[in-house]
Amino acid sequence: MSAAWTLLREHWRWWLVPLLLTLLIGAALAALAPDPEPTMPLHYDLPTR
Amino acid sequence: MTRTADVRSPDARPASRAAKLGLVVFGVGVALLGAELVARIPRDGYDARVRAFAELAVVPDTRLSHRLRPGARVEVAGVAYRVSSLGTRGPEPSASPRFRVVVLGDSVTMGWGVAESQTWPAQVGRALAARSHDSEVINAAVLGWGVAQYVARFDELVPALAPKLVLVGYFPNDPAGTDGARTTRTPGSELYRLLAARLGGGGMSATAHERALHAAGSPGWRTVQRAFRTLGARCRETHIACAIALLPSLTRLPYPLADEHRRLAALGRAHGLHVVDVAPTLARREVRMLWVAADDTHPNAAAHALYADAIFRSLVAQELVPR
Numbered sequence: 001m002s003a004a005w006t007l008l009r010e011h012w013r014w015w016l017v018p019l020l021l022t023l024l025i026g027a028a029l030a031a032l033a034p035d036p037e038p039t040m041p042l043h044y045d046l047p048t049r
Numbered sequence: 050m051t052r053t054a055d056v057r058s059p060d061a062r063p064a065s066r067a068a069k070l071g072l073v074v075f076g077v078g079v080a081l082l083g084a085e086l087v088a089r090i091p092r093d094g095y096d097a098r099v100r101a102f103a104e105l106a107v108v109p110d111t112r113l114s115h116r117l118r119p120g121a122r123v124e125v126a127g128v129a130y131r132v133s134s135l136g137t138r139g140p141e142p143s144a145s146p147r148f149r150v151v152v153l154g155d156s157v158t159m160g161w162g163v164a165e166s167q168t169w170p171a172q173v174g175r176a177l178a179a180r181s182h183d184s185e186v187i188n189a190a191v192l193g194w195g196v197a198q199y200v201a202r203f204d205e206l207v208p209a210l211a212p213k214l215v216l217v218g219y220f221p222n223d224p225a226g227t228d229g230a231r232t233t234r235t236p237g238s239e240l241y242r243l244l245a246a247r248l249g250g251g252g253m254s255a256t257a258h259e260r261a262l263h264a265a266g267s268p269g270w271r272t273v274q275r276a277f278r279t280l281g282a283r284c285r286e287t288h289i290a291c292a293i294a295l296l297p298s299l300t301r302l303p304y305p306l307a308d309e310h311r312r313l314a315a316l317g318r319a320h321g322l323h324v325v326d327v328a329p330t331l332a333r334r335e336v337r338m339l340w341v342a343a344d345d346t347h348p349n350a351a352a353h354a355l356y357a358d359a360i361f362r363s364l365v366a367q368e369l370v371p372r
Contacts, residue, residue: 007072011064015076022080030244 081240088239095345099161099192101125106132107191112205113198117191126342128162135206138188139165142210147183148371150174151210153199154218156192157296157348162341167350169218169294172357173364181371187212195223196276203283214369215284215291216360219313221259221298221306224269255300255346263309274316281320290369292323294360299346302336304328325363327356 008015064072106121121132133141138159142149152158152170160168174186189206191198199217207215262269277293284291295310304310307328314324331339331352339352348356364370 007064007068008075010062011069011072014064014069014072015079018073018076019080022077023084026080026084026244 085238085240088243095342098126098345102130102192106130107193113191113194113201115191115193126162128164131165135187135189136191138168138190139171142187143185146185148177148181148214149184149210149212150177150186150214150216151206151212152186152188152190152216152218153194153202154190154296155194155220155223156190157220158190158218159188159192160190160353161192161347162345163348163350163353167353169348169353169356169360170216172354173216173361176357176361177370184371190218195225196273199223200276200279200283203280207283207287207289212289214364215289217280217291217293218296219293220296221309222255222262224262224272225258255298256305259298259306260309263306263312273313277316277320277322281317281322285321290323291321292325292364292367292369293317294356295324295326295328296348296356297328297331299331299336299339299348299352302331302334304331323363323367323369325360327359330355330359 102123102125103115105125106118106123107115108118110116117132117136117138119132119134119136121130123130123132130138131140132138135142150170150173152173158168158170160171165171168188170186170188170190174184177184177186187210189202191202194202196219203215261267263273264270280291283289293313295313297304297310298306310326310328314326317324334355336346337343339348339355341347341349361370
């Protein structure tokens with residue numbers, strides 16, 4: 001088993017807590033922020049064939 | 050009972066400071082990567098609907114950037130679109146009506162998201178037919194076009210169809226999408242775009258963008274000046290009455306671009322174009338009630354009816370339609 005895997009397994013709190021915190025903060029920001037003003041991107045490249 | 054979670058294995062070696070920092074960076078990185086992947090899952094939203102339509106009903110064009118595929122029959126999100134052999138939305142033009150109107154514009158005038166009969170050009174057509182039996186309104190608007198394309202389409206279509214009146218549905222993002230400078234979706238993080246839009250840092254709002262397009266001396270305003278000047282000249286040369294309908298951007302009300310509309314109206318009149326400003330008719334409306342979908346600010350059937358009413362009244366008042 002590689003040293004990196006051993007490190008991840010033995011010190012899982014050091015990466016799992018930041019991972020969950022990042023997701024939590026991101027979700028909270030997205031949920032609490034007001035709805036953005038809608039946009040109407042009419043002039044973007046239209047895919048055609 | 051053996052506790053296996055929540056603790057390091059008994060023989061775990063203490064990690065160095067650098068290793069711990071590396072683990073934190075790894076954790077945050079995995080979270081961001083996962084969120085990025087989720088953000089990239091295609092959603093059945095506005096973009097997807099436009100793309101579905103474009104793939105079936107839009108063809109590239111060297112002169113106009115793109116046009117509707119002649120003869121296309123498409124249904125997107127429950128709305129049917131039929132395209133004539135001339136690339137206009139609706140039936141084939143009739144032989145030679147006594148009073149023909151050609152309407153130019155973008156997706157708003159084309160009637161994105163509403164049935165053909167509910168578009169403002171179709172409703173103006175019915176009001177016109179009630180006065181002049183032998184009349185016809187041809188909806189030559191195409192989503193994604195801007196003022197430069199309106200002029201090019203005028204040159205292409207008007208000599209052949211010989212209308213008595215040309216109506217242009219002007220929308221506040223029309224200065225963009227011209228001179229070959231169409232906005233493209235920039236590559237990059239979808240997660241960043243999502244969060245930035247949500248938190249207000251995602252670049253300009255639609256209103257700010259549209260205001261910037263009309264700033265005196267800006268490339269957008271120069272495009273409008275050039276287009277209105279050319280259109281005015283063409284209408285004089287061909288002895289065809291031409292009117293600009295200033296259609297509002299339905300992002301919010303009270304309408305934030307009233308000054309821009311006033312300047313557009315003055316510019317149009319200076320070049321001999323008749324002008325109808327539709328925005329004042331929406332003064333006391335709840336803007337979301339006029340949207341075609343919760344994620345799409347294109348006008349719905351009710352908004353199209355308001356537009357058609359305002360435009361037709363103005364055409365009558367300016368004596369641009371038969372009595």
